[in-house]
Amino acid sequence: MNKALPYIVFSLLMLPMLSCSQDIDFPSSPLQISYEPINTDFNNPWSFLFLPDGSMLVTEKTGELYHVIDGVKNPQPIAGLPDIYVRGQGGLMDLELHPNYEENGWIYLSYGFSTNNQKGGNTTVARARLSDHTLTDFSVIFKASPVSRKGQHWGGRLEFDTEGFLYISVGDRGARDENPQTLDNSNGKIHRIHDDGTIPTDNPFVGQASAVSSIFSYGHRNPQGLALQKSTGLLWSHEHGPKGGDELNVIRAGNNYGWPVITYGRNYSGTIITKETEREGMEQPSYYWVPSIAPCGMTFVDSDIYPEWQGSVLIGSLKFNYIHRCTIDGETIVAHEKVVEDIGRVRTVRQGPDGYIYASVEGKGLFKLIPEVR
Helix, strand or coil: CCCCHHHHHHHHHHHHHHCCCCCCECCCCCEEEEEEEEECCCCCEEEEEECCCCCEEEEECCCEEEEEECCEECCCCCECCCCCCCECCECEEEEEECCCHHHHCCEEEEEEEECCCCCCEEEEEEEEEEECCEEEEEEEEEECCCCECCCCCCCCCEEECCCCCEEEEECCCCCCCCCCCCCCCCCCEEEEECCCCCCCCCCCCCCCCCCCCCEEEECCCCEEEEEEECCCCEEEEEECCCECCEEEEEECCCCECCCCCCCCCECCCCCCCCCCCCCCCCCCCCEEECCCCCEEEEEECCCCCCHHHCCCEEEEECCCCEEEEEEEECCEEEEEEEECCCCCCEEEEEECCCCCEEEEECCCEEEEEEEEEC
16 A cells, blocks of 8 residues: 555645635735833733723633732732633633723632542632632532533633623534533533523523523634624634634524534544535534634734724634734624734733723733824
8 A cells, every 4th residue: 555645634624724715805905013021020820801900900810819909910920719610721711801890890710610529520610709819709600510520612702782681602622423412511602691690581591401500602612702792782602623624603692503414624634524514404504614723712803003993803823823813894894814923822811990801811911903094
């Protein structure tokens, strides 16, 4: 047998993966973006947010929460966190402020929890208040189940909508054939709860036998981006595909987003997962990537500091070390481009209260995006 034959066959299998996913213009931005460091004393800053006083809270995936004031990191982690289950892609993940934070002081955190016998863990969400460098009134308001000892696909993103509902993404936990297409578990889903963890009575599967009542949408692989488009009130999410097939979706109540029954991706070996890319009753993405960019974090831009980007969504790329900008018309991506290339593995992108865009980057820290007209 020709020793080159397996390589040739593999290469032929992968040819579809090497082309662009969709025929959309890839224009050059009118803005030249540079970036300046805010603080580089972080290893894996999974997420961050701004407090009303302009200071920042930053999560380290390894389980520490830090306070950064005027760019200076308090070396002492904030006290009051529980033990964090750190495994694979899981650990201390996202942060979100209550929409009425200045009145009630609630901070929301997603992280990996484990059972007492350490047989596995899953994504959980808690809320707490910050007082004297300590989290107080700490209470768990959501726990995904079942637990798993696998390290992949925790999801972990948090986002509030305009009505005060909290959305939580949970990945399929590496069990694609068991979890995403069934409603009797939390995995491979986006959930919706009230700010105190109670279940909205109008959630799509409330009252359905065996269904987890917090489920809002299902058929997801690993959603690591959630962002509210304030101009429309739409909730958008992106998720990791396998080898190809990353998706950008508008999330609606009760919808099935198809994984793993339909996908534009393949197994990491290059073999086929399914021949189907669409099926009745399953949603098509607004956009998909082939090859994968490994999307993580996202934010919509409405700042006057970047007038050419208003209405766009920015998405971090873990795989290719850049930020991806998508121009949206309704629910359709009409143009896209790479911006801020070679910045590193971007975990979170946020528009700050000062109108500037900020990013957290693995192994590098926190950065501010500075626009310059070409």
